[in-house]
Amino acid sequence: MPIIEAQGLAKTYRVAQKKAGLAGAFKSLFRREYREVKAVSGVSFTIEPGEMVAFLGPNGAGKTTTLKMLSGLIHPTSGQARVLDHVPWNRDDAFRRQFSLVMGQKNQLWWDLPAGDSFQLHREIYSIAPAEFQATLGELTELLGVEHLTKQAVRELSLGERMKMELIAALLHRPRLLLLDEPTIGLDVVAQAKILEFLRDYHARRGVTVLLTSHYMRDVEALCDRVLVINHGRLIYDGPLAGVIERFSESKLVKLRFETHAPEELSEFGDVARKDGPLAELKVSRSRVAAVLAAVLERYVVVDVSVEEPPLEDVISRVFQEAEPAHDAA
Amino acid sequence: MTPPEAIPRGLWLRKHAAIFRASLAERMTYRGDFLLGTILRFLPMLTTILLWRAVYEGSGQSQLSNFRYNEMIAYLLLVNISRMFSSMPGLAGGVAREVREGTIKRFLIQPMDLIGYLFLYRVAHKITYIITSFIPYALLFGVCAGYFDQMPGLGTFAAYLLSLVIAFLVGFFFEASVGMVGFWFLEVTSLLYIVMTLNFFVSGHLMPLDLLPEPWASLLRLLPFQYMAYFPAVVFLGKVTGLELLKGLLVGAGWAAAFIAISRLLYSRGVRRYSAFGG
Numbered sequence: 010m011p012i013i014e015a016q017g018l019a020k021t022y023r024v025a026q027k028k029a030g031l032a033g034a035f036k037s038l039f040r041r042e043y044r045e046v047k048a049v050s051g052v053s054f055t056i057e058p059g060e061m062v063a064f065l066g067p068n069g070a071g072k073t074t075t076l077k078m079l080s081g082l083i084h085p086t087s088g089q090a091r092v093l094d095h096v097p098w099n100r101d102d103a104f105r106r107q108f109s110l111v112m113g114q115k116n117q118l119w120w121d122l123p124a125g126d127s128f129q130l131h132r133e134i135y136s137i138a139p140a141e142f143q144a145t146l147g148e149l150t151e152l153l154g155v156e157h158l159t160k161q162a163v164r165e166l167s168l169g170e171r172m173k174m175e176l177i178a179a180l181l182h183r184p185r186l187l188l189l190d191e192p193t194i195g196l197d198v199v200a201q202a203k204i205l206e207f208l209r210d211y212h213a214r215r216g217v218t219v220l221l222t223s224h225y226m227r228d229v230e231a232l233c234d235r236v237l238v239i240n241h242g243r244l245i246y247d248g249p250l251a252g253v254i255e256r257f258s259e260s261k262l263v264k265l266r267f268e269t270h271a272p273e274e275l276s277e278f279g280d281v282a283r284k285d286g287p288l289a290e291l292k293v294s295r296s297r298v299a300a301v302l303a304a305v306l307e308r309y310v311v312v313d314v315s316v317e318e319p320p321l322e323d324v325i326s327r328v329f330q331e332a333e334p335a336h337d338a339a
Numbered sequence: 340m341t342p343p344e345a346i347p348r349g350l351w352l353r354k355h356a357a358i359f360r361a362s363l364a365e366r367m368t369y370r371g372d373f374l375l376g377t378i379l380r381f382l383p384m385l386t387t388i389l390l391w392r393a394v395y396e397g398s399g400q401s402q403l404s405n406f407r408y409n410e411m412i413a414y415l416l417l418v419n420i421s422r423m424f425s426s427m428p429g430l431a432g433g434v435a436r437e438v439r440e441g442t443i444k445r446f447l448i449q450p451m452d453l454i455g456y457l458f459l460y461r462v463a464h465k466i467t468y469i470i471t472s473f474i475p476y477a478l479l480f481g482v483c484a485g486y487f488d489q490m491p492g493l494g495t496f497a498a499y500l501l502s503l504v505i506a507f508l509v510g511f512f513f514e515a516s517v518g519m520v521g522f523w524f525l526e527v528t529s530l531l532y533i534v535m536t537l538n539f540f541v542s543g544h545l546m547p548l549d550l551l552p553e554p555w556a557s558l559l560r561l562l563p564f565q566y567m568a569y570f571p572a573v574v575f576l577g578k579v580t581g582l583e584l585l586k587g588l589l590v591g592a593g594w595a596a597a598f599i600a601i602s603r604l605l606y607s608r609g610v611r612r613y614s615a616f617g618g
Contacts (some may be wrong), residue, residue, distance in 0.1 A: 115441065
């Protein structure tokens with residue numbers, strides 16, 4: 010049975026509109042104008058136990074709104090979902106004991122207390138048996154290398170350390186489902202790598218189902234085999250990570266090394282992406298790669314050749330730029 | 340508080356004991372602020388005593404309504420004790436802030452109840468506050484012992500303690516209910532200011548309700564606010580006795596129950612609204 014089943018989930022927010030300036034502010038005291046904003050419009054997907062899936066999309070695409078519906082924070086305007094065999098927005102305790110939501114920009118730990126105190130509180134909130142609690146806590150702090158920090162007030166920790174503590178707090182009750190919203194936002198490269206390594210290890214060990222949003226391609230490439238791409242509230246791709254490039258990029262990158270200088274006439278074979286001494290890179294549409302290679306090799310002396318996919322980061326950012334314009338209802 | 344479903348009672352208590360311990364520890368962090376706050380609280384009391392002395396001397400009467408001068412000063416000292424139990428600084432504003440800043444989310448995501456959590460947090464704060472301010476208060480009352488003509492008997496004292504518990508419950512659930520308004524109006528500072536200013540008067544914190552002309556005095560005694568200041572003080576002074584006392588305690592407990600119900604209702608409505616609109 011799937012862990013998450015979403016069917017036609019949609020959410021429309023009503024946002025109060027204020028005209029700029031004092032006169033506008035005064036007017037809105039008496040008569041408010043509202044605008045409807047479709048954050049998510051009809052998203053359907055299924056996630057099976059043990060999957061690690063990334064939710065990709067630019068800011069405002071509807072990623073966080075979807076996570077909020079799946080965790081029961083908000084009601085959808087229409088559509089249905091079953092998460093861990095519960096309707097999430099009923100907020101049954103039995104449901105709430107089985108998942109965790111970590112938001113990179115919000116903290117759940119007590120600011121003035123050591124993280125260890127917050128962990129104890131979680132132990133009680135989730136009624137975790139003491140022995141199990143100790144074992145889990147030991148395992149998590151060791152994996153993250155933060156054994157020495159649990160007695161320090163949370164406000165004195167660095168952003169990376171705090172994120173590690175948030176993850177520990179979220180995992181203490183061994184949730185079956187982990188929802189992560191931008192878990193590495195604002196972190197430096199080292200801290201980011203550490204968090205990613207941890208998530209990979211933990212997933213392998215415990216087989217927890219993970220759905221994460223991020224706009225760092227690095228996170229996604231490191232963790233997820235499957236991605237959901239969402240833009241303007243619609244799901245535009247659901248499938249393996251590798252398929253994103255095939256689906257959204259018509260061209261491949263042909264890298265060539267010539268014996269002497271790269272010839273000038275290369276542009277008749279494709280877009281010249283780079284030319285530097287004997288090196289040249291050509292952007293060639295998928296269907297023409299074989300023909301272009303044959304022609305180049307026939308005409309010139311080529312020392313080395315390789316055909317590569319364009320970087321995922323570029324492909325994705327192109328997808329987001331090209332997608333249809335916003336379709337907010339008036 | 341009714342324990343949430345599906346958790347055995349023992350576990351519910353343990354969970355909340357942990358919230359209590361954590362709150363206590365957090366409260367201890369700011370010792371300095373605490374001590375200073377306690378000391379500064381006594382300054383206005385001195386001016387109040389001087390003011391009422393002038394009022395009595397100016398009136399040329401030994402008794403205003405049914406309060407002699409000594410009783411009046413004793414009353415004014417006692418309402419401070421009442422308010423120590425019933426005032427809830429930051430409670431309503433805190434709820435509104437949780438809604439505005441979105442930290443209310445953790446109460447929706449985790450198997451935890453907002454009102455229960457705030458209640459234990461507050462009990463912890465009150466206990467630390469009462470313990471740490473015990474010595475300064477004891478000193479003050481020692482100095483002012485002359486204003487107390489007689490100490491209450493055991494029965495009256497028991498009723499007094501009960502009335503303080505009621506003061507705490509009414510104070511907490513009243514202000515929690517006000518805080519729930521934050522689900523509808525994100526900013527409640529002005530509303531709070533009005534409520535607190537009015538409360539200062541209608542609870543009898545400023546002066547005994549008996550000094551007001553009728554029908555105001557009787558009217559205010561029908562409202563719940565008197566339980567936050569006036570009622571415990573007059574119980575201590577032995578001005579309410581017998582059946583009247585029993586009735587007062589029962590009505591007070593009734594008000595506490597009513598505000599528990601109101602705050603619960605507003606909370607569940609508020610959460611429904613929150614999850615429909617915001618998040």
